[in-house]
Each structure stands twice: as C-alpha cells, then as structure tokens.
Amino acid sequence: MQQSPQPNRANPAEFFPTDPTGLPEATRPALLELADGDAFDLRIGPVAKRLGEATVRMLGYNGSIPGPTLKVQQDSEVVVHVTNEGDLEGTVHWHGLRLDNAYDGVPHETQTPIPVGGDFTYRIRFPDAGLYWYHPHIREDYTQEMGLYGNILVVPPESDYWPPAHRDVLLTLDDLLLEDGKIAPFSPAETTYTAMGRFGNVLLVSGEPDLALTARAGEVARLWLTNTANTRVFNVALPGARMKLAGGDSGRVEHEEFVSEVILAPSERAVVDVLFGQPGQLELQHRTPDRTYRLASVTVTGEPAAAGPAERFEVLRTAPELAAERQALDAWLDAPPDKTLALIAEMDDIAAPAQDAGPVVYACPMHPEVTSDQPGRCPKCGMKLLVTAFTTQPAGREPSPMPHDHGASEHHGNGHSHGDDHTHGAGQGIEWEDDMVAVNRLTTPANMRWMLIDRTTGAANAAIDWQFTEGDRVKIRLVNEMDSDHPMHHPFHLHGAGRFLVLARDGAAEPNLVWKDTVLVRTGQTVDILFDVTNPGLWMAHCHIAEHMQSGMMFSFTVARQGAAR
Ligand SMILES: [Cu+2]
Numbered sequence: 368m369q370q371s372p373q374p375n376r377a378n379p380a381e382f383f384p385t386d387p388t389g390l391p392e393a394t395r396p397a398l399l400e401l402a403d404g405d406a407f408d409l410r411i412g413p414v415a416k417r418l419g420e421a422t423v424r425m426l427g428y429n430g431s432i433p434g435p436t437l438k439v440q441q442d443s444e445v446v447v448h449v450t451n452e453g454d455l456e457g458t459v460h461w462h463g464l465r466l467d468n469a470y471d472g473v474p475h476e477t478q479t480p481i482p483v484g485g486d487f488t489y490r491i492r493f494p495d496a497g498l499y500w501y502h503p504h505i506r507e508d509y510t511q512e513m514g515l516y517g518n519i520l521v522v523p524p525e526s527d528y529w530p531p532a533h534r535d536v537l538l539t540l541d542d543l544l545l546e547d548g549k550i551a552p553f554s555p556a557e558t559t560y561t562a563m564g565r566f567g568n569v570l571l572v573s574g575e576p577d578l579a580l581t582a583r584a585g586e587v588a589r590l591w592l593t594n595t596a597n598t599r600v601f602n603v604a605l606p607g608a609r610m611k612l613a614g615g616d617s618g619r620v621e622h623e624e625f626v627s628e629v630i631l632a633p634s635e636r637a638v639v640d641v642l643f644g645q646p647g648q649l650e651l652q653h654r655t656p657d658r659t660y661r662l663a664s665v666t667v668t669g670e671p672a673a674a675g676p677a678e679r680f681e682v683l684r685t686a687p688e689l690a691a692e693r694q695a696l697d698a699w700l701d702a703p704p705d706k707t708l709a710l711i712a713e714m715d716d717i718a719a720p721a722q723d724a725g726p727v728v729y730a731c732p733m734h735p736e737v738t739s740d741q742p743g744r745c746p747k748c749g750m751k752l753l754v755t756a757f758t759t760q761p762a763g764r765e766p767s768p769m770p771h772d773h774g775a776s777e778h779h780g781n782g783h784s785h786g787d788d789h790t791h792g793a794g795q796g797i798e799w800e801d802d803m804v805a806v807n808r809l810t811t812p813a814n815m816r817w818m819l820i821d822r823t824t825g826a827a828n829a830a831i832d833w834q835f836t837e838g839d840r841v842k843i844r845l846v847n848e849m850d851s852d853h854p855m856h857h858p859f860h861l862h863g864a865g866r867f868l869v870l871a872r873d874g875a876a877e878p879n880l881v882w883k884d885t886v887l888v889r890t891g892q893t894v895d896i897l898f899d900v901t902n903p904g905l906w907m908a909h910c911h912i913a914e915h916m917q918s919g920m921m922f923s924f925t926v927a928r929q930g931a932a933r
Contacts, residue, residue: 434517468904496523542567564598614638615881732803796889833924
C-alpha cells in the first residue's frame with residue numbers, strides 16, 4: 368500500500384480534460400512535400416486516440432499524432448498559418464532550425480502566445496539538411512505529452528549528401544503515463560513530476576503502442592529517429608539487422624560508423640541506415656541496463672530489394688565539412704571555456720517533520736535501505752535523504768504496453784527479469800526509469816528547483832545574461848554536479864542562435880563530430896561544446912526535460928548583429 372499522500376483529485380475542474388467522447392479519432396501523419404514559398408495550415412486541437420483497448424483524449428496537429436511530416440528543400444522558406452483550438456495558449460517552436468528569431472516560438476520573448484481561438488503565421492527557413500521537429504513552447508510537460516509534435520525533413524541539394532538507401536522511415540519515440548485507462552491527470556496550475564520528469568508506462572513509436580513495420584530482404588532503410596518524450600532516454604537497437612550511424616541532430620556525422628545501439632535523449636535525433644538480411648521477424652528495441660522493450664515489430668519479407676544500396680552499405684564515408692572542423696579541434700580542446708554552467712538541483716524535504724513529531728528516519732527515495740537519523744545525501748547516488756514516509760513505495764514503474772487488465776503485456780514485457788539489485792549509478796549516468804514514483808509525483812516547481820548556474824558570475828537561470836555577436840565561436844563547459852539534491856542527467860538544448868559541436872566529454876575528445884542543438888550531460892559528467900553563433904536575436908538555453916524547464920532550468924541570451932554595438 369502507498370503510505371504517501373495522493374495529490375488532490377477530488378475536483379476534476381482542477382485538471383485538464385480527459386474525456387474523448389465525441390472527438391474525431393486521431394489519424395496517421397500526412398506527408399507534406401513543400402516547395403519554396405509554399406504555405407500551409409496547422410491546426411492544434413483535441414483528438415480521440417486509441418491505445419490498445421483504451422481510448423484517451425489527446426491533442427494533435429491537423430488531427431494526427433504525430434503531426435504532419437514536413438518535407439522541404441534546404442534553403443527554402445515556407446509559411447505556416449497556425450490556429451490554436453487546444454486547451455491553453457500556445458506557440459510552435461521549430462526545434463533545431465536556425466531560423467529568424469521572430470518565428471522561434473518562445474512565448475513573450477519572440478511572440479505573444481496564441482490564445483485559444485487565435486492564430487499566428489510563421490515564416491520558417493531551413494538552412495541545414497537533416498531532421499528537425501516542432502512542438503509547443505508553453506507547458507510542454509502537458510502539451511508535448513498530449514501528442515503535439517511532428518517532424519521536418521530537410522532535403523539537401525547534393526544527391527550524395529547521404530549514402531544510398533531504398534526508403535526513409537521517420538519514427539518518433541515517446542512514452543505516455545496512463546492510469547485507469549486515462550492519461551494521468553495534469554493540473555493547469557502547476558507542473559508535477561519535476562524531480563525526474565514524467566515517465567510514461569506506455570511506449571509510443573510514431574504515436575503507436577504496437578507499431579508493425581515491414582522491410583524487404585537486402586533493403587537499406589533509413590531510420591530518422593526523434594526522441595519526443597518528456598524525460599525518457601531511449602537506447603535503440605535492431606538485433607538481426609546491421610545498423611550504420613549516418614547522422615545526428617543537424618545533418619550527417621563526421622564518420623559513418625557501424626553501431627549496435629544508439630542513445631537518444633529527449634529532443635535528440637539520430638539518422639541510422641539499416642540493412643535487412645534474410646526474411647524473418649525482427650524487433651526494434653529499447654534497451655536499458657535492466658530491461659529490453661519492444662518498440663516495433665519488423666517483418667522482413669522474401670521480396671528482394673534492388674542491389675545498389677546494399678552493395679554500398681559497407682562503405683564508411685567521411686563528411687569533408689566536419690573533417691575540416693576536426694582540424695581546429697585541438698586548439699579548442701586546449702582553450703579555457705568562455706562560459707561554465709553548473710547543473711544543480713535544490714529540493715525541499717517534502718515530508719519535513721512537524722516540530723513535535725519526535726525522532727524521524729531519513730532514507731534515500733531510490734535506495735530505501737540507505738537510512739539515517741540525520742538529514743544527508745545517499746552515498747550510492749547523491750540523492751537528498753527524505754523522511755521515510757515518502758520512501759516506502761516500491762521503486763520502479765517500468766512501462767508495460769497497456770494497463771495490466773488488458774492482457775497485452777507480452778508486447779513490451781519481454782525484458783529480463785528485474786532483480787532487486789537495481790543499483791543506481793550503474794545506468795551509465797542515465798535515469799532509465801522513474802525509481803522514486805511516490806516522491807516524483809509530489810514534486811513541483813515550488814519544492815524542486817532545477818538550476819543552471821553561471822560559474823563566473825554566480826547568476827542562476829533567468830538571471831543569466833549572456834551576450835554574443837553573430838560570428839562568435841564560444842566554448843561552453845557544462846558541469847553536471849554531484850553536489851546536488853538530486854543528481855541526474857540533463858539534455859541541454861540551445862535554440863537556433865546557432866548550432867554546436869561536442870568537443871569533449873569528461874576531457875575525452877569527441878570521436879565523431881556532428882552539428883547538434885541538444886547534448887545529453889550524464890550524471891556527474893562534464894561536457895565541453897563549441898557553439899557556432901550565427902543568428903541575431905533573443906534565444907533560449909534550457910534543459911529539454913519538460914518538467915526541469917518548468918522548474919526553472921532555463922535562461923535567454925542575446926546575439927547582436929555583426930557590426931552593431933553590443
Ligand atoms: Cu534536466
């Protein structure tokens with residue numbers, strides 16, 4: 368039995384609506400192939416989404432989850448007329464695009480939020496080839512979880528920018544928290560689950576809990592992967608097929624390389640070419656140190672594919688534009704950082720004892736066997752010890768495909784057995800699951816403060832006031848400190864003021880460069896990035912765990928035009 372208090376659920380008006388009655392059923396995303404100067408409409412509105420036996424109320428762009436896939440030519444421009452018929456005011460952020468600041472979709476900073484019933488017209492440009500995505504920038508913990516995300520595929524003019532492939536397969540990776548056949552409640556007033564972020568218990572690939580893919584023997588399929596989850600990190604594998612890493616957040620990698628798995632933090636992308644061999648049944652998987660989940664089934668048919676792409680699959684190419692960046696890397700590795708940001712949590716003891724409560728016992732929410740009669744930190748993971756009433760719920764709530772009484776659990780529940788030795792910290796500095804559900808659900812921006820701290824000025828979050836100029840290259844050091852009330856990983860995202868290269872992780876030079884907009888900084892890790900500043904305006908930097916951002920982990924910085932006074 369849970370001993371922790373439950374959030375107040377007495378009054379349904381305190382939560383966003385969950386009733387799908389009468390709503391149109393969510394459709395599959397349309398592919399919109401757009402030419403330079405084209406315009407299209409994007410409507411935000413509620414849909415009924417079938418997830419196995421359950422039908423839940425979600426939000427879609429143009430009635431689909433994910434929203435439509437935009438396929439555009441590099442250096443083109445399109446006009447998007449957005450109407451908001453959703454549950455709250457909104458914006459659209461075009462993630463990873465180095466576009467004009469006015470269309471970046473940051474509420475109050477680059478535009479007035481679009482009220483419910485209102486509209487806004489974006490002009491978006493695509494200077495870089497690769498895979499991007501769009502999502503709201505108001506209460507993403509709710510709106511993105513509800514299904515508001517879609518992909519953008521930017522096609523380069525060079526036909527050999529990517530290696531040859533038969534087919535493009537775009538897949539979003541997400542999870543969703545269902546309770547009693549409904550999406551677990553969201554308060555319009557405040558974000559919850561701010562400690563770990565809201566982990567789901569249903570995994571969704573391109574919006575589907577049980578996606579089935581087909582391929583032909585000898586086919587090379589290009590998987591375009593985007594992690595749209597609030598907080599879950601995915602580790603994608605496809606045993607039985609060969610995988611070649613071809614690209615990342617923004618375009619191709621320096622060196623194509625064969626891989627057995629690919630890690631994507633929230634908002635990161637990966638471009639993976641897959642060569643299918645003999646006919647048979649395969650599984651696209653998400654693999655954590657403790658479990659393996661099925662993301663999708665893949666049926667490889669005996670129908671042969673044309674030979675060309677498979678013959679050239681063995682060739683591992685190098686991207687000249689990134690090889691050129693490599694030439695200057697040693698100097699940047701040796702240079703001191705221009706900026707240093709610390710990533711830190713401050714957490715109240717949400718079960719702090721009353722004055723006359725007598726002696727209490729403190730324990731780690733993740734390691735209940737670690738107890739103390741004094742406040743302190745867990746020697747195993749660094750987590751702040753909390754009064755034990757909050758630590759007695761069994762840890763772990765891994766996703767199963769559907770609520771348990773629907774009998775579909777064989778679809779995802781094919782993992783290794785989950786022993787009691789779930790050692791925190793053995794997960795490569797990544798929180799793969801919510802290991803402290805009882806505490807996590809009670810955390811809010813009021814009792815959990817996530818912070819980015821400028822180590823030069825001491826300024827935190829919104830008080831940080833960085834100023835750059837177009838053309839700058841800035842070395843930024845990200846230090847994920849263990850001296851924190853809740854050390855965990857953070858995907859650090861920079862908006863389209865530019866793009867960056869990862870220089871080094873814990874002092875080790877990055878072996879394979881790729882232009883990025885988000886980098887996963889693992890627990891206790893130090894990551895150096897080189898930010899190539901190209902676009903003037905007021906831009907955001909933030910953690911892309913939606914609940915961390917809502918809990919303060921963000922700031923904005925300015926980029927001046929070249930030649931203009933700072
Ligand atoms: Cu974070």
